[in-house]
Every structure is written in structure tokens, then in C-alpha cells.
Amino acid sequence: MNLVKETFVTESTEAIRSVTVRDREGLHARPVMRFVDLAQRFKARVTVRNASLKGEPVDGKSAMQMMLLEATQGSVLEIHTRGVDAESAAQALSDLVEKGFQLS
């Protein structure tokens, strides 16, 4: 008897990144908008969670939800992406946070 193990590989991939917020003012208006604008360029679903506050994941493409993240300096954020371009989305977004938002 052949046990055929079928692995359903969907089109989507997933990626997770953990980043620390560097800026002294945390994620305030300008950084939030830069993050959201960037996230919206990707097809993947983006959720972000404030691991430091053990928070629930929020929609990374939502300006309001990202502000409600309460991301302050030192907060560890978990960026979770799902979709065809999950990998590049996760990389781009984590780079943005890593670099700090001072250079605008």
C-alpha cells in the first residue's frame, strides 16, 4: 500500500521578521505612513505585532492600526507576511524599520 502523502503547496509563501524600533519617538506619524505606504505596494498580507507588549497582530496596511501598535523606542515588532511576494515584503519592511526613520 502506498501511502501517498500529499502536501498541499499553495501559491503563497510566508515570512516572519523581528525588528527593533530605533527612533526615540517610536513609530509616530511619518514613520507609520512610510511603513503603510511601503506595505501597500506588496500583494502579500502584512500583519505586525508588538511583541514587547505581547500584543495582537494588526494590519500593516492600515494607518490607524499601525498607530495603535504603541511602538515606542526599543519595541520589538514581529512582521508577518503571507502571499506571493511575502519574502520581499518582509525584507523591505524590516529594513525600513531597522534603518530608523530619521532619514526622511
Next chain:
Amino acid sequence: MEILRGISVAPGVVIGEAVVLDAADYRIPFRTVGPADLPRELEKLDHAFSLSVNELGKQTEWLNAHLGRDAANVFDWHLGVLKDERLRSSIETLIREQNAAAAYAASTVMRNYQRRFMQMSDPLLVERIRDVQDIERRLLRHILGEAREDLSHLSKPVVLVAHDLTPTQTAHLTSTKVLGVALDAGAATSHTAILLRSLGRPGVIGLGDVSTRVSAGDTVILDGTNQIVITNPSVATLEEYKAREAAYVRFTSELSELKDLPAETRDECRVELLCNIEFPHESAIGLAKGGDGVGLYRTEFLFLRHETTPSEDEQYEAYKEAILGAGGKPVTIRTFDLGADKYTQQRSYDQERNPMLGLRSIRYSLQHLDMFKVQLRAILRASEHGRVKVMFPLINSLMEFRQARMTLHDAMEDLEDLGRHVRGEVPVGMMLETPAAAIQVKEFCREVGFISVGTNDLTQYLLAVDRGNERVCQLYSPAHPAVVRTLRDVIRACTRAGIECSLCGEMAGQPLFTLLLLGMGLRKFSMAPANIPEVKKLIRLATISQAERVARRALSFDTELQVTNYLTDETRKLLPEDPI
């Protein structure tokens, strides 16, 4: 006819029709609708979002073009929220699932968000509440579709009457149709006050409930010079004020002729008139008005322009601009006076119970040495462009001054290590604005390079009055004998010690007090550039012996009222027709 008293933030007299801005809540007509009306409510919502996004886009463009990127940046997040699909769908869900009216649904969702921000511990996030309120208001305006006061479509000149001004509303002050502003709130953001002063329009705040006493269309007299607002004036009063309005216009043009003449009394005593500035470009304005330099550069306003702490380079550029604008005349830079009613309190969630007695000003700086040193380095670097003096605010003890001065030397060393030599000497002084400092003035005279008296705060602390509190602000008066005597003692101590003493509080720019201060020995006055011509005119008409006589008499009185009446009479003798 009613006469309401307040606090002036900008001088001048205007007569106009009132436009009353809604304080807070739009009246939401009903909460739920019948199921058949749901599609219409959804459409209303959709339409309101489009209109809001459109309107905001245009406003951002306008702000960008007229006031620069920083003013426009405020709205980036607003726009992001209005385009936020999750937000929109949560409102739509409320409409569909609970038969809610569009206005009610939008308001409910937005207020829920406001509540969530209120619960946060990060001080900076609290400011977002005002943003969300602003966005809510905008949406509601479009959903309800009523003819609300829209400042961008004023057809005639008006006097703005409101409880307070939101960021959106402040942006409209530059419209030529806004003649002046009258507010209930006792503490206008300095941004409002500065904008009004630089536009030459009167503003009176702390009126308590003017927004409830005036209806749209009422004739209103806004007397920023005498700190009053008159609603529905009688015919006689209106005539009188029309004459005053005309006189004020003549007066301001006369004054511009004084620009190049020295501030010298009739018996040839030279007095220095300097200016108080908040923004770098104002130093050039002060020079144009005939000032002898910048007596006070309030650097904390750099925070109003930037959402983040301004970097060393950003600060350097600002200081450099201010110094160059002064054309070789001295510029006294005051280190950050943050806290109390300013920037940090607005942004602080955990608001101090007593901000005036709390972590503000030099105390704040000494507890945030990194930030302090960044500022000091920027100032030292900029000092090569002109004659710079550094001043520490709210110095209350010798230890504090020594610590601050030591930090300045550390900053100097930092620069030396980087190979940047600070050329010349930068005099270091203090603002004297607390009772303790006044009492110890002799000791301070031995340590500091110069002293500048900050009468605004000094008066508040001496009289134990918060001038931003509408309920007691009338108790605030620099004419109170306790204040006057303290000033006499301070000026005398400085004169005897050979330490340069200037006065940079509002009192310096008020002609009512010029003779008194001159007579007590003050020779350096620092004021808003707009006040320089007026004070200069008075000085040129006075003699020192006359001023000394006035001071002696004023010091003999027991009450503030006697002092004020006496000074008014004496000043009138020299300026019979001018608004005092």
C-alpha cells in the same frame, strides 16, 4: 452690548463680523435608520470619504506651498487614516449590522479609537487624539452636509471666534479674510499667537465663554491692545472704535519712520531695544524695526516645526540663520524651555499635576543631558557667525547654573575633540524668573555673565497665579507692588555689581511700564519686534529724571490698581493719543 476681558496675544484693533467655529460636537440628528435607508447611508459615507480625501489633499497642497513641508506633514497621517480600508469597513459594518446612521457610525468608530489612544502610556501618542477628533469632524462635516463654517471659503473679512483652534483651523489664519481671533481658551498655542503677531492681526484669548455669547454675523470689536472684546457694540462705541481703528493704522505707519532713529531719551540716555524671537527669520524683522539685536531667542519653537527632536545640524542651521539675520548685532540664545504649558505637556500622557512647578526648562535639560549637549554644540558651532550669548532659563540655584555651565564646557570640549575650535568667547548668563533667584540676585551676580529678567514667569511665581487659567488670570499683573519692588531690587543689584541686566518679559514691550522700568535703572529692553517702534517713541519723548520720579512714586503705592492708574496717567502725558 457686552465687554469681555481676556489676555492679549497680539495688539491691534479691528471691527468685523463674527464667524463662530464649533467647539466640539456636531449635532448628530439620529442614531439609527430603517433598513430601507441603509443603502443611502452607505452612499453618504462613501461620498463623505471622497470629499474628505479630496479636501485634505488640496489643503495639504496649499499648506505645502504657503507654509512649507512641516505644516503639511501634519496631515499625512490624516490622509492615511481616511484612506484606511479597515477603518472604513468597520464603519460600514456598523451601518449594516446595527442599522446605524452614517454620522452615528462614523462618530462611534472614531471615538472608540480616541479612547484607545487615551489609554496608552506613551506620551507622544496622546496627541493623536486631537488628530482623530479633527478627522472625525471633517468626516462628519461631509456626512451631515450642513453649511458649516468653512474657513477656506470666506467671502468677507471676519473675526474668528472659537473655543480653541484645531491644527486645521490654525492653518487658515493666514487668509487675508481673517481680521483677528477671539478665543475662550486661556492658553492659545504659541503657534497661534506668533502667527497673529507676524501677520499684524489682533488676538485676545482667555475670554472664557465668548464663543457662546456671540452668534455668526454679530458685529464684534476686537481690541487686542486693551485685551477686550466688545460684542454687539452700541452706536457710540462703534463710532469711537472706528476712530481708534483708523488711529491705529496711522499710528503703525508713523512708527515705521522711527526705524533708524536711536532709542535715546531727551536727556541723551541711550537705551537698548532688542527683540524676542521664536523663529530664525524674525531676527531680520527685528533689525528692520530698528532693534539693537536679539535679546531672547526662544529655541523651543524648533520643536513645533519638527515632529522629532531637531538634530544638531538642523539646530545649527536655525541658529545660524538667526545670527546672520541680526546683521552683526548680538543674539542671545536661550536653551530649551520645554515643559509647563508648552510642547511637552501637550504631548505628555502622564501630565504633571503642576507643570509650572515641575520638570521644565533647565531642569528638563539637566535631566536630558544628551539632548542638552546636542543643543549646546549646535549653538557653539553657530557662534562663529556672529555675536552669540547663551542663556539658561529658570535658573533657581547656583548649583543649577554651575551644572549648566559645566555642560556647556563639556560641549565645547566635545567640539575641540572633533577639531572644531570655538572661536572667541561666548558669554553665559541666566534668566531670572523665580523668587529664589530674585532673592539671591547678589550671589548670582558673582557667577553669571549677564542676567535677563523673565517677568512673565516671575510675576506668575511671585503672585502664585497661572495666567493661563481663565478663572484667575485677572490677578496676574506686573503692576503689583510685590513685582515692582522685586524688579527694583534686581535691577539695583545688577547695576551695583556691574552685571548687564535686561528684561525680556512682556512688560518690556508695554509702553505702560516703560517709564517705570527706565526710572528703576533698566537700560536694556527685549520685546516682540512689533512693539519696538512704540516703546522707542516713548523713550525718545521722556527724560531719565522724569522716569526716575515716576518710578519713585509708583514704588510708594500699596496696590496694583494705584500703580496702574498712576502709570497710565503719566504715560498719557507723553502719548496723549496713542493706544496704551
